[in-house]
Amino acid sequence: MQRLGKNKDGYKGETIDIASVVREDLSVAQRFGWQIERLPVATDLELLAFTRPAASNSESRATPRIYISTGIHGDEPAGPLAIRQLLQESQWPVGMSFWLCPCLNPTGFPLNRRENAKGVDLNRDYRHLHAPEVRAHVAWLERQPGFDLTICVHEDWESQGFYLYELNPDRLPSPGERVIEAVSKVCPIDQSAMIEDRPAKNGIIRPDLNPANRPLWPEAFYLAQHKTRHSFTLEAPSDFPMETRVAALVTAIRTLINETVK
Numbered sequence: 001m002q003r004l005g006k007n008k009d010g011y012k013g014e015t016i017d018i019a020s021v022v023r024e025d026l027s028v029a030q031r032f033g034w035q036i037e038r039l040p041v042a043t044d045l046e047l048l049a050f051t052r053p054a055a056s057n058s059e060s061r062a063t064p065r066i067y068i069s070t071g072i073h074g075d076e077p078a079g080p081l082a083i084r085q086l087l088q089e090s091q092w093p094v095g096m097s098f099w100l101c102p103c104l105n106p107t108g109f110p111l112n113r114r115e116n117a118k119g120v121d122l123n124r125d126y127r128h129l130h131a132p133e134v135r136a137h138v139a140w141l142e143r144q145p146g147f148d149l150t151i152c153v154h155e156d157w158e159s160q161g162f163y164l165y166e167l168n169p170d171r172l173p174s175p176g177e178r179v180i181e182a183v184s185k186v187c188p189i190d191q192s193a194m195i196e197d198r199p200a201k202n203g204i205i206r207p208d209l210n211p212a213n214r215p216l217w218p219e220a221f222y223l224a225q226h227k228t229r230h231s232f233t234l235e236a237p238s239d240f241p242m243e244t245r246v247a248a249l250v251t252a253i254r255t256l257i258n259e260t261v262k
């Protein structure tokens, strides 16, 4: 499969009507019994957060808790489309609990740009919490329990294929390689030895870093510092057809969930 060759100096592919995607998310989530929270950001802006507890009849042992977010960069439309598909398919294992943020940057998508409407890259604001979207999101996260696994869903306009970041400081058993294997059936994998200036192997970047030493935090650093010991960031290659990118993200998320339920 070949790159489309559209992305020159940024994402130039198809865009989405984020308001309509989020409206569909909301109606599907209501239909399937998710708890819905509206997080006020400004007078005319809110974020949505969906929660799905494990079935109450599942045995008393602790049930895995998985957090998924997307739409923090407004030029990465496959993430919200992948989440919409997963909500519609509704194949969530009953023995697990889920937290889902379907769009963290609603004002970026109409502009097809990474930043929000005010020009802030929200995914660099999770240490200092300047942007109201990030403050609303973190205030909500602070009210949630810790997660066994967090998944941040992104795209990369430059990449040669799908890749992922894994933060796993305790070196827990990793499903990373199985994610790559599953995604490789539906989307090329970026086999570069360096991706985004970090060493990568078979599409996996395992940064050896301490968020405390970094001046600007993406969402994943906040999560790794405060909410989880195991975090994945998924990156679909946005110079490929939309259905390929959505399939890559859906497959990666499903694989992470299925590997956690085992």
Ligand SMILES: [Zn+2]
Residues within 6 Å of the ligand: 072, 073, 076, 154, 155
């Ligand atoms: Zn991104």
